[in-house]
Amino acid sequence: MTEARWRPDDTHEIAELIKDIDICMFVTRSNGSVRGRPMSNNGKVEFDGDNWFFSYRDSPKVAEIEADPRVELAYIATDQGTWVSVEGRAEIVEDDARKRDLWEPDLEAWFHGGPEDDRIVLLKVRAERIHAWARGEELVVEPGAGVQRIES
Amino acid sequence: MTEARWRPDDTHEIAELIKDIDICMFVTRSNGSVRGRPMSNNGKVEFDGDNWFFSYRDSPKVAEIEADPRVELAYIATDQGTWVSVEGRAEIVEDDARKRDLWEPDLEAWFHGGPEDDRIVLLKVRAERIHAWARGEELVVEPGAGVQRIES
Numbered sequence: 001m002t003e004a005r006w007r008p009d010d011t012h013e014i015a016e017l018i019k020d021i022d023i024c025m026f027v028t029r030s031n032g033s034v035r036g037r038p039m040s041n042n043g044k045v046e047f048d049g050d051n052w053f054f055s056y057r058d059s060p061k062v063a064e065i066e067a068d069p070r071v072e073l074a075y076i077a078t079d080q081g082t083w084v085s086v087e088g089r090a091e092i093v094e095d096d097a098r099k100r101d102l103w104e105p106d107l108e109a110w111f112h113g114g115p116e117d118d119r120i121v122l123l124k125v126r127a128e129r130i131h132a133w134a135r136g137e138e139l140v141v142e143p144g145a146g147v148q149r150i151e152s
Numbered sequence: 153m154t155e156a157r158w159r160p161d162d163t164h165e166i167a168e169l170i171k172d173i174d175i176c177m178f179v180t181r182s183n184g185s186v187r188g189r190p191m192s193n194n195g196k197v198e199f200d201g202d203n204w205f206f207s208y209r210d211s212p213k214v215a216e217i218e219a220d221p222r223v224e225l226a227y228i229a230t231d232q233g234t235w236v237s238v239e240g241r242a243e244i245v246e247d248d249a250r251k252r253d254l255w256e257p258d259l260e261a262w263f264h265g266g267p268e269d270d271r272i273v274l275l276k277v278r279a280e281r282i283h284a285w286a287r288g289e290e291l292v293v294e295p296g297a298g299v300q301r302i303e304s
Contacts, residue, residue, distance in 0.1 A: 021230070022230070023228075024228075025224075025226035025228055027186055027188070027224050027226065027237075029181060029186060030239075033222050033224070033240075033280065033281065034179055034181060034186065034223055034224035035237065035281075035283075036179070036224050036237035036239075036283075037235075037237060038228070038235035038285055070184070071186055072177075072187060072188050072224075074177035074179065074188045074226040074228065076176075076177055076190070076226065076228040076230075077230070078173070078174070078228075079231055083177065083190035085177060085179075085188035085189060087185040087186060087187055128185065129185065131187075133190055
């Protein structure tokens with residue numbers, strides 16, 4: 001499968017919207033339902049179509065992603081009038097160098113073992129379609145197709 | 153199927169959390185992905201396990217619900233430290249009396265025809281499991297099982 005690629009022009013506007021929201025609802029197709037839990041995407045990371053999260057290997061969401069990788073990331077800042085829906089596919093990444101690179105001290109509240117802990121994996125969510133409502137505008141962004149503005 | 157019923161004791165705490173959030177991300181299993189869009193649940197409605205939304209009959213989410221009724225409502229107020237994940241099943245309800253009853257003047261911004269407009273339907277989302285993170289606590293609430301507090 002040839003994958004359409006994200007270009008910086010596609011993602012720049014979305015990056016600006018979500019960089020300060022940080023915590024999203026990470027929604028999986030779980031057995032029999034659609035299930036969300038709040039997760040931080042590490043605000044510092046430059047958004048290029050990929051969202052990175054830390055998770056324990058044995059958490060239910062990892063099993064859910066292995067069974068069905070389709071996920072939704074819901075970024076909501078109602079007080080700012082910003083809602084961003086990221087549809088994508090999640091992948092489990094076990095890469096120690098990447099874990100150290102993405103690690104932030106704040107994460108120690110959830111992951112006491114730090115980035116060296118083998119029980120901790122990365123979840124990479126590659127966006128396939130992004131729909132954003134912000135500043136009174138509505139945008140749909142898809143890799144290769146650029147930013148489409150919807151009149152409402 | 154015998155359906156476990158929500159009791160006021162189960163829903164009271166959740167109602168307090170979500171009543172002021174109003175706008176959630178309404179997430180469906182769409183064809184090939186998991187898709188969200190912000191929707192208002194009409195803040196005034198007393199939460200008894202059911203969430204009500206207005207929608208145009210011909211909107212993609214109605215077709216998605218008809219194909220697969222499993223949905224997630226993500227209520228997020230990061231500034232208040234509140235995240236609520238409502239897993240449930242959605243149903244299309246065409247009931248003019250109910251539409252008039254749930255109607256709010258603010259809705260006219262999206263639905264110019266008002267509650268009498270036949271193109272407008274109600275979406276009723278019956279919660280089947282609620283997971284809330286708020287005030288440093290973590291709660292799981294299921295009908296019939298009551299409120300379970302998780303130590304974190």
